[in-house]
Amino acid sequence: MIFRRRHLLGLEELSREEILHILDTARTFREVLDRPVKKVPSLRGVTVCNAFYEASTRTRLSFELAAKRLSADTLSFSTTGSSVAKGETLLDTIRNIEAMRVDMVVIRHSSSGAAHYLAKRIKARVINAGDGFHEHPTQGLLDLYTIRERFPELNGLRVTIVGDIAHSRVARSNIWALVKCGARVTLCGPSTLMPAEIERTGVRVTNRLEEALEEVQVVMALRVQRERMEGGYLPSMREYARTFGLRSELLQKAGRPLVMHPGPMNRGVEIDPEVADGPDSMILDQVQNGVAVRMAVLFLTWGGSEIEMGA
Ligand code: CP
Numbered sequence: 001m002i003f004r005r006r007h008l009l010g011l012e013e014l015s016r017e018e019i020l021h022i023l024d025t026a027r028t029f030r031e032v033l034d035r036p037v038k039k040v041p042s043l044r045g046v047t048v049c050n051a052f053y054e055a056s057t058r059t060r061l062s063f064e065l066a067a068k069r070l071s072a073d074t075l076s077f078s079t080t081g082s083s084v085a086k087g088e089t090l091l092d093t094i095r096n097i098e099a100m101r102v103d104m105v106v107i108r109h110s111s112s113g114a115a116h117y118l119a120k121r122i123k124a125r126v127i128n129a130g131d132g133f134h135e136h137p138t139q140g141l142l143d144l145y146t147i148r149e150r151f152p153e154l155n156g157l158r159v160t161i162v163g164d165i166a167h168s169r170v171a172r173s174n175i176w177a178l179v180k181c182g183a184r185v186t187l188c189g190p191s192t193l194m195p196a197e198i199e200r201t202g203v204r205v206t207n208r209l210e211e212a213l214e215e216v217q218v219v220m221a222l223r224v225q226r227e228r229m230e231g232g233y234l235p236s237m238r239e240y241a242r243t244f245g246l247r248s249e250l251l252q253k254a255g256r257p258l259v260m261h262p263g264p265m266n267r268g269v270e271i272d273p274e275v276a277d278g279p280d281s282m283i284l285d286q287v288q289n290g291v292a293v294r295m296a297v298l299f300l301t302w303g304g305s306e307i308e309m310g311a
Helices: 016-033 058-069 090-099 114-119 137-150 169-180 226-231 237-244 248-253 283-301
Strands: 047-052 073-078 104-109 125-131 158-162 184-188 204-206 218-221 258-260
Touching: 016 058, 016 137, 016 169, 016 283, 047 058, 047 090, 058 073, 058 104, 058 125, 058 137, 058 283, 073 090, 090 104, 090 114, 104 114, 114 125, 125 137, 125 283, 137 169, 137 258, 137 283, 158 169, 169 184, 258 283
Parallel strands: 047 073, 047 104, 104 125, 158 184, 158 218, 184 204, 218 258
Antiparallel strands: none
């Protein structure tokens, strides 16, 4: 299949075929990353800028590494120490970066829709690295890639996502991708953190964790965003951990599903350390697969089709 999109803004607009094509391309790049020379010439001469208006460890570093593994030139921009502090707008900043002949912009921003906004106004390719509460498409893709390694057949797979669904761009991207691929998704969390009418996306909702874990093959915990405590969404961290935290005895009882978390984790809140570091945890596999998935996204949005395997 030929991937025709110039940007990756969200998974809502992608078809099942496009999603699976990205994952299949990522599998080829995953093989490259296991070689002694972890580099291909696919994006030689292309310049990729990481523009991060919010904090990030995994996404930012893995996009940078993905671009370097594809032989692209990279530069990074963050709000700290930049002219954003002097009041420069997002569009002015990115247009100035583009004027330096940057070909692709990877953008993380606190405003939902920031990536769409840029894609309409600049010539460079735009990749959404997380926009507000809207989407985090490459996280959704790397999660799906990681699940598919263990469960090649996604159709009918039971996946539970636990936590603050309302404010989670990771949950949204996962829901779009999993439902399109035929997985049966259950959302579990406090009713204050469950978006209204979310069932319309094809998911099931419960606020009872034991029920959400029945016959499930994969469970994904989301980060409790401590800043939400002040908004009165949650009673206390201790209460949250007791009601929605992934604990070993619960997961044993549920038949030991695979455990995922996008990071960063609050150990002892949404996930116990014993679970995060246990034999069923896929958390570091997710991070490892993120590089290959982001290579695939950069490669395909640039218009790549045949992967040259030489360095
Ligand atoms: N999962 C994720 O987006 O992590 P970072 O915020 O560290 O990039």
